Amino acid sequence: MPSRLIASLFLSLLVAAGCARKENPPVGTATALAKKILRVGNGTEPQDIDPQTITGTPEYRLMISLYEGLVALAPDGKTLEPGVAERWEVSPDGLTYTFHLRANAKWSNGQLVTARDFVRSAQRMLTPALGADYSYMFFYVGGGEDYFHGKLKDFSETGFQAPDDRTLRLTLRQPTPFLLQAMLHHAWFPVPIDVIAKFGGLDRKGSDWTRPANFVGNGPFVLTEWRPNQVIVVKPSPTYWDRARVKLDEIQFFPVELAETEERMFRTNQLDLTYEVPLSKIPVYRREQPEVLRTDPYCGVYFYRFNVQRKPFDDVRVRRAFALAIDRESLVKNVTLAEEQPAFALVPPGVGGYQSRHHLTGDIAEAQRLLAEAGYPGGAGLPKIELLYNTLEKHRTIAEALQQMWRKNLGIDLTIYNQEWKVYLDSQKTTNFQIQRAGWIADYVDPHVFFDLWRTGGGNNNTNWGNAEFDRLLTQSLDAKTTADRYEVYQRMEKILLDELPVMPIYFYTYTRLVRPDVKNFRTTYLDNYPWKYVELAP
Amino acid sequence: MLRFITSRFLQSLLALFLVITATFFMVRFVPGGPFTAEKAVTPEILRNLEAHYGLNKPLWRQYLDYLGSLAHGDLGPSFKYPNRTVNEILSDKLPVSAELGAESLAVALVLGIGLGTLAAIRRNTWVDYLASGFGMTGISIPTFVVGPLLVLALAIHAGWFNASGWYEPADRVLPCLVLGLAYAAPISRLTRGGLLEILHQDFIRTARAKGASEFRVVTRHALRGGLLPVVSFLGPATAGILTGSFVIETIFQVPGVGREFVNSAFNRDYTLVLGTVILYAALIMALNLAVDIAQAWMNPKVRLES
Numbered sequence: 001m002p003s004r005l006i007a008s009l010f011l012s013l014l015v016a017a018g019c020a021r022k023e024n025p026p027v028g029t030a031t032a033l034a035k036k037i038l039r040v041g042n043g044t045e046p047q048d049i050d051p052q053t054i055t056g057t058p059e060y061r062l063m064i065s066l067y068e069g070l071v072a073l074a075p076d077g078k079t080l081e082p083g084v085a086e087r088w089e090v091s092p093d094g095l096t097y098t099f100h101l102r103a104n105a106k107w108s109n110g111q112l113v114t115a116r117d118f119v120r121s122a123q124r125m126l127t128p129a130l131g132a133d134y135s136y137m138f139f140y141v142g143g144g145e146d147y148f149h150g151k152l153k154d155f156s157e158t159g160f161q162a163p164d165d166r167t168l169r170l171t172l173r174q175p176t177p178f179l180l181q182a183m184l185h186h187a188w189f190p191v192p193i194d195v196i197a198k199f200g201g202l203d204r205k206g207s208d209w210t211r212p213a214n215f216v217g218n219g220p221f222v223l224t225e226w227r228p229n230q231v232i233v234v235k236p237s238p239t240y241w242d243r244a245r246v247k248l249d250e251i252q253f254f255p256v257e258l259a260e261t262e263e264r265m266f267r268t269n270q271l272d273l274t275y276e277v278p279l280s281k282i283p284v285y286r287r288e289q290p291e292v293l294r295t296d297p298y299c300g301v302y303f304y305r306f307n308v309q310r311k312p313f314d315d316v317r318v319r320r321a322f323a324l325a326i327d328r329e330s331l332v333k334n335v336t337l338a339e340e341q342p343a344f345a346l347v348p349p350g351v352g353g354y355q356s357r358h359h360l361t362g363d364i365a366e367a368q369r370l371l372a373e374a375g376y377p378g379g380a381g382l383p384k385i386e387l388l389y390n391t392l393e394k395h396r397t398i399a400e401a402l403q404q405m406w407r408k409n410l411g412i413d414l415t416i417y418n419q420e421w422k423v424y425l426d427s428q429k430t431t432n433f434q435i436q437r438a439g440w441i442a443d444y445v446d447p448h449v450f451f452d453l454w455r456t457g458g459g460n461n462n463t464n465w466g467n468a469e470f471d472r473l474l475t476q477s478l479d480a481k482t483t484a485d486r487y488e489v490y491q492r493m494e495k496i497l498l499d500e501l502p503v504m505p506i507y508f509y510t511y512t513r514l515v516r517p518d519v520k521n522f523r524t525t526y527l528d529n530y531p532w533k534y535v536e537l538a539p
Numbered sequence: 540m541l542r543f544i545t546s547r548f549l550q551s552l553l554a555l556f557l558v559i560t561a562t563f564f565m566v567r568f569v570p571g572g573p574f575t576a577e578k579a580v581t582p583e584i585l586r587n588l589e590a591h592y593g594l595n596k597p598l599w600r601q602y603l604d605y606l607g608s609l610a611h612g613d614l615g616p617s618f619k620y621p622n623r624t625v626n627e628i629l630s631d632k633l634p635v636s637a638e639l640g641a642e643s644l645a646v647a648l649v650l651g652i653g654l655g656t657l658a659a660i661r662r663n664t665w666v667d668y669l670a671s672g673f674g675m676t677g678i679s680i681p682t683f684v685v686g687p688l689l690v691l692a693l694a695i696h697a698g699w700f701n702a703s704g705w706y707e708p709a710d711r712v713l714p715c716l717v718l719g720l721a722y723a724a725p726i727s728r729l730t731r732g733g734l735l736e737i738l739h740q741d742f743i744r745t746a747r748a749k750g751a752s753e754f755r756v757v758t759r760h761a762l763r764g765g766l767l768p769v770v771s772f773l774g775p776a777t778a779g780i781l782t783g784s785f786v787i788e789t790i791f792q793v794p795g796v797g798r799e800f801v802n803s804a805f806n807r808d809y810t811l812v813l814g815t816v817i818l819y820a821a822l823i824m825a826l827n828l829a830v831d832i833a834q835a836w837m838n839p840k841v842r843l844e845s
Contacts, residue, residue, distance in 0.1 A: 045620075047619055047620055047621065048620065048622045050622075053621065055576060055578070128583065128584075128587045129587060129591070130587075131584055131587040131588040131591055132584070133576070133578070133580050133584060205591065205622075206616070206620070206621025207622065208622070210622050211622075227794075228620075228623070228628070228631060229792075229794035229798065231706075256703075256792055257789060257798075258789055258790065260687070260790075261702070261703050261789070261790055261791070261792060264687070264690055264691075264695060264702035265701070265702045265703055265792075267695050267702065268695060268698070268700075268702040270702060270704065420805065421571075421805060422570065422572070422575050422805070422806075422807055423571055425571055425575045425577060426570035426571040426575060427570075429575070429579075443578075459579025459580070459581065460578060460579045
């Protein structure tokens with residue numbers, strides 16, 4: 001019977017193909033074992049690798065291997081160490097920063113990285129036609145904002161100055177104590193202006209200069225291959241000033257969108273480091289292979305927004321009742337599972353040494369009393385309440401758990417509903433919700449980030465809440481003489497937030513991933529970035 | 540025949556134009572846009588971005604501009620991936636999807652027709668029950684269940700394959716097998732049904748009476764007519780394999796068009812949404828046209844009726 005013959009032939013072909021498979025390595029083939037190749041799961045396909053125009057986390061992780069800013073992260077992942085600048089001074093009034101660039105900092109095409117490169121990079125960042133999302137990070141420097149708005153035509157009149165090739169002087173608009181922290185952000189990395197100019201102009205997004213053949217960077221690694229949706233390969237840059245310290249021979253970044261797929265790739269030894277861990281697998285790994293499961297604190301807060309202009313959340317007593325009536329310890333222990341910290345304040349613990357003094361306190365009895373005081377004893381008489389979250393399994397699980405707690409503790413029956421990401425963002429921008437799930441991850445490690453959010457009418461506030469005293473303190477905080485003084489102002493601001501509760505904090509994030517034991521020196525920062533140059537592979 | 544083909548071709552062109560128009564306006568009316576992001580950008584930056592991509596022009600103007608560049612074969616730049624054009628992305632991804640589709644279709648046809656034929660000629664024996672059981676199971680269990688199960692068995696436990704990826708030849712086996720199995724099931728049922736109907740007809744009896752061997756009866760006489768339902772299924776099935784491979788592409792990290800299709804909608808990457816829709820619409824129409832022609836060739840009755 002020929003069809004039977006064909007079928008069996010085909011099956012044996014399949015089996016043969018299976019047996020012929022080599023021992024694992026997906027791209028580098030058999031040499032992967034001899035060479036030190038780190039294989040990293042990196043979430044989604046990067047938009048681009050231009051540090052001035054990208055916005056996502058997967059891109060940021062890639063950037064750290066390809067570029068280096070004035071300051072860099074020490075191997076401990078916490079303190080600052082010299083990057084392109086070998087040292088720097090800050091004037092006593094906190095307004096002038098002078099950076100001294102090292103003589104041997106080079107681009108991957110062999111040219112020196114000069115102070116002028118940083119000035120011209122800043123100018124590109126502040127060119128409106130480029131449409132860079134993070135240009136506001138350069139508004140701290142004098143004239144930056146005016147240049148961006150076209151009020152200042154000549155960039156040499158701004159506070160970005162390069163007296164000579166190795167000296168960069170920044171004159172700020174007002175003291176910005178977190179400037180050095182902010183400089184770790186990819187928006188502050190220098191870009192090869194001459195190269196970009198050759199490929200269609202400085203203010204053009206996405207020109208061909210980021211293709212592997214044209215790419216020039218100044219980081220410990222250099223781009224050698226980019227196969228969209230397949231892999232991005234970087235190799236040590238021979239011109240990097242600290243080349244001797246770079247231990248890996250190659251890093252391969254794999255865009256793996258699905259956490260489940262990624263976890264299976266980890267199990268078949270296709271990855272050394274994953275981007276995330278599926279929620280359902282966390283308990284399994286914790287039980288069976290705790291040595292590969294890694295959890296680190298992550299500088300962000302998970303919270304729910306109230307729309308303070310919609311009933312019943314226009315009443316602070318209702319907001320407070322909602323915030324008090326949930327059991328955060330139980331939520332992180334039984335639902336979110338990744339050792340998150342329950343949040344009773346809005347700033348994650350220890351951000352730049354700041355520890356919140358005020359906390360959300362009160363029990364369920366008080367929550368019930370507040371609700372009754374607001375005119376809704378036992379939840380009676382409340383309008384229909386709907387809780388919005390974006391479509392994701394984890395957010396649904398959390399929303400369901402909280403829905404249960406509110407039902408049990410306050411007698412409230414609220415409905416939960418989900419929207420696809422961009423629709424959800426649209427509802428958020430137009431405050432078209434009553435309660436909304438939200439989260440915020442800092443762009444740089446300073447408590448300022450978590451207060452700037454709630455400025456009246458600020459683009460990320462989205463609660464319709466505003467407080468003049470709060471705004472005044474926010475401006476005042478930057479003029480504080482010492483960090484201790486500044487943090488005192490923040491304590492007062494946090495008290496205002498906790499009294500008025502335009503948002504209700506739920507937990508502080510952690511970052512969970514799988515790491516193969518032979519990956520050494522792998523440290524993550526509070527922002528979950530890694531100084532790749534220190535990472536080593538050893539059996 | 541030529542008139543039939545020409546008229547079907549013109550109908551397809553009109554349909555394609557309607558699809559483009561409808562898609563163009565529909566994606567614009569969905570809440571959120573390509574630059575909607577969690578972290579707010581200032582209104583100035585947003586205006587600059589929109590001006591950069593011509594989104595500040597009136598919608599009808601953008602539509603005409605789009606049709607204009609489309610006439611030159613230019614599908615525009617991608618919003619999400621600024622350093623790549625839609626043409627580039629699609630020409631990069633289409634060969635991968637085509638390979639996945641062709642290999643899966645081969646699996647589906649060989650397994651489906653083979654099993655269906657066996658079931659038909661060994662009707663009501665254990666062979667038939669086994670094949671029909673396979674058909675039923677294959678139709679009922681979705682690929683996102685079969686996929687991970689096969690990965691678990693053949694990649695993680697047996698260690699024969701990578702769990703996912705599209706790097707070496709062996710990486711093709713699992714995705715093509717999973718996608719092929721899903722289509723082998725309906726094909727085996729259609730083959731069985733079609734053959735059974737034919738095997739009872741007079742010309743088969745005549746063939747047997749002439750002393751033709753059973754093998755010859757089935758392959759020469761029965762299959763040509765018995766496969767008609769399979770052929771009409773092939774058009775939508777091929778289109779389904781090409782467009783519906785999103786799940787497989789995601790589970791197995793295959794860099795094909797299916798992932799771009801779905802992700803572009805999530806990203807509100809207007810031009811990429813349109814590009815993939817146009818590609819898929821054109822493919823589906825071409826395949827249906829091909830099926831119509833094939834059917835007319837295989838069965839003169841169809842031609843007469845139309």
